[in-house]
Amino acid sequence: MIPFLDLKKLNQRFQTEFETQFQSFLQNGTYIKGDRVAEFERLFAAYCGSQYCIGTANGLDALTLILKGYMHLGKLQKGDQVLVPSNTFIASILSIINAGLKPVLVEPNETSFNIDISGIESHYSQNIKAIIVVHLYGQLVEMDPVKSFCKEHNLLLIEDAAQAHGAENDKGEKAGSLGNAAAFSFYPAKNLGALGDGGAVTTNDKDLAEAIQLLGNYGSSQKYKFGAIGINSRLDEIQAAWLTIKLRRLDADNALRRNIANQYATQINNPKITLPNYSGSLDHVFYVYVVRVKDRDDFIKYLKINGVGSHVHYPVSPNLQNALKSHKFGSYPVSERIHNSVVSIPLNPILTDHEVKHIVDVLNAY
Numbered sequence: 001m002i003p004f005l006d007l008k009k010l011n012q013r014f015q016t017e018f019e020t021q022f023q024s025f026l027q028n029g030t031y032i033k034g035d036r037v038a039e040f041e042r043l044f045a046a047y048c049g050s051q052y053c054i055g056t057a058n059g060l061d062a063l064t065l066i067l068k069g070y071m072h073l074g075k076l077q078k079g080d081q082v083l084v085p086s087n088t089f090i091a092s093i094l095s096i097i098n099a100g101l102k103p104v105l106v107e108p109n110e111t112s113f114n115i116d117i118s119g120i121e122s123h124y125s126q127n128i129k130a131i132i133v134v135h136l137y138g139q140l141v142e143m144d145p146v147k148s149f150c151k152e153h154n155l156l157l158i159e160d161a162a163q164a165h166g167a168e169n170d171k172g173e174k175a176g177s178l179g180n181a182a183a184f185s186f187y188p189a190k191n192l193g194a195l196g197d198g199g200a201v202t203t204n205d206k207d208l209a210e211a212i213q214l215l216g217n218y219g220s221s222q223k224y225k226f227g228a229i230g231i232n233s234r235l236d237e238i239q240a241a242w243l244t245i246k247l248r249r250l251d252a253d254n255a256l257r258r259n260i261a262n263q264y265a266t267q268i269n270n271p272k273i274t275l276p277n278y279s280g281s282l283d284h285v286f287y288v289y290v291v292r293v294k295d296r297d298d299f300i301k302y303l304k305i306n307g308v309g310s311h312v313h314y315p316v317s318p319n320l321q322n323a324l325k326s327h328k329f330g331s332y333p334v335s336e337r338i339h340n341s342v343v344s345i346p347l348n349p350i351l352t353d354h355e356v357k358h359i360v361d362v363l364n365a366y
Helices: 007-012 013-028 035-048 058-071 091-098 117-123 143-153 205-213 239-248 251-265 296-305 322-327 333-341 352-366
Strands: 052-056 081-085 102-106 128-134 156-160 182-186 199-203 220-222 289-292 340-345
Touching: 007 013, 007 058, 007 128, 013 239, 013 352, 035 052, 035 199, 035 239, 052 058, 058 091, 058 156, 058 182, 058 199, 058 205, 091 102, 091 128, 128 143, 143 156, 143 289, 143 340, 199 205, 205 220, 220 239, 251 352, 296 340, 333 340
Parallel strands: 081 102, 081 128, 128 156, 156 182
Antiparallel strands: 052 199, 182 199, 289 340
């Protein structure tokens, strides 16, 4: 059986370095906000092309703290509306709600799965104060028209880059440097994954960086003195140490992911299976490789019988989630069609050539 993702095997490549770093961590005795977090923040900011990086406990906190940071600075007010894609992981929407703001869902482009300028323009009103773009599945949103629109209408532009570590546009600019601020998740399955939870914010805005540092540390910039109502959301020292090790290999791993994606694109030829739209460029890092089929249950059963693992990202459109019923979002047919038909097949840096060939053969025989 080829598992959808074998995290143990994925991380075994780093085991010797992990063990060395763990021994150093134990001997150092600093467990919170030490040198390892500071080093990772510096390296990840430089990697993304941003001036500042602030570690957080997870990706949801990172996105929420960006919004709360702007509220702390007076750039957003409670009840302001924020555009967000209708076909995203629920965390993108929860961050808006948790910050006391109002999400306005935007249907995606059905080919790319991403929000685009036409959807943004059709949902814009003067009540909109910010846009969260989600680089879904690891593919960058087409940012230039969105950036121009935000500049024209004085809107904050926030990247949910939780799935897009290392994705790069044709100008050499990476996810995390394409808006006013960006949120990352280091959930273990991500392209840059910790061995637990973790997240980060990147930005070039010094005031926002300081606000996020304040709010993520109980609202305190000086021990036992509190200048704001904050939360406890900090990246752990040991996770930062392991992320620093894995960051060195991120570009190489992303290249392996794109290589496998190209093999799938050129070798899978089955009219029953719709492959993701991919130009072959660096703008996609394939956090997951998502295909679409008409009968998802039948397809998943077929894959399992033939020794191929799979996963569904995500089975239920956010507007239909019970947790969000009170928001009365209504119907989003494009999002619902996507969520009803997507299946993620194995794609990760540890797949062997034999495994890739088997996956291709199984999909072609469906």
